Amino acid sequence: MSEPLMATYNRLPVTFARGEGVWLWDTGGKRYFDALSGIGVCGLGHAHPAVQQALCEQAASLVHTSNLYRIGAQEILGETLTALAGMDKVFFCNSGAEANEAAIKIARLHAHNRGIERPAVLVTESSFHGRTLATLSATGNRRVQAGFEPLVQGFVRVPYDDLEAVETAAANRSNIAAALVEPIQGEGGINIPADDYLNRLRELCDGYGWLLMVDEVQTGMGRTGHLFSYQGNGIRPDVVTLAKGLGNGFPIGACLAQGPAARVLVPGTHGTTFGGSPLACRVAQTVIEILRRERLWDHASAMGEHLLAGFEQRLGGIEGVTEIRGRGLMIGIELDRPCGELVAQALEAGLLINVTAERVVRLLPPLILEQTEADLLVEQLSRLILGFLRAHPDLAASGS
């Protein structure tokens, strides 16, 4: 059936035919609650009418030209995004991995320009930055890297949320030029650092002359209760990467920068055929306008608190539930046992969830989630988790 496709994914046995808001319907007509939004992509939900209109109108006039020429929609989106993010400049690409590639290239070129011959980027354990060779090398997960050696050199890894380790790395290595971190680790298990982690990292980067590069691919675009998660810390990174929610499903990524980092890339140093096309930029501009008009980051914050309170009430203190945590609509329910099979059980029950880091049920519902839908999610998922825990006492505290 799917034989022509490379076996990159263990796909679930379902094909979706259409969507609306938080709902998806499969080809047989069964309805599903999408609590994952295509892994944090469709923040405005499926088939948003304004996104649909922007796509159709733009497709009817101009889809692609080239970065050989000026692109009006790219300039407009660039103005909007840099102003909102407090950045000076932006480079548009097509995915999160590409946005991080651009960031890593900026860090290296910036360092070379300052006479550091073999610069390194400080990265963290359990991080995820993408699947290209440089970004998988930056990623703190051996499974992502295994088999692809030799890895790209020039990364120094420290535990996440550990500033002492950053100081030790700085003391031992004079070639570190930048730090690349997620404000909350998504793939790594919805790991939320200390409230002032980014603030103190900013201070350390300033002290050492490093660029602070924040990977907002998953946390950005309103997901965690701010348009960009770092805004909750009141800091300004040097480089910010975005993708996922920026196009609500239309592929677009962005690498933003301010200060000296914004002036590093010059003609001939970087580029892309597709990045920042009229179509991609028109869609992203529409997504941002809706996010702003409806202040969906505030809504995400309120709905996130509602969900956390609901899950706490239904699952808090239950044996087998280790922690319920989240910020905005980026939520993790950690169990004391591997729980990957919950994904298929939820699918059967008409609910789309994800399990990451083996034991963490990850929820990234659309930001437009309404309270009644949130209540439904709490009810349905809590029932599934309780049933799973009852059925699998044997898995408790088994190997990771």
Ligand SMILES: Cc1ncc(COP(=O)(O)O)c(C=O)c1O
């Ligand atoms: C924090 C983070 N960075 C980068 C990426 C890679 O993005 P993409 O899959 O669009 O290349 C992801 C994807 O999950 C991510 O969560």
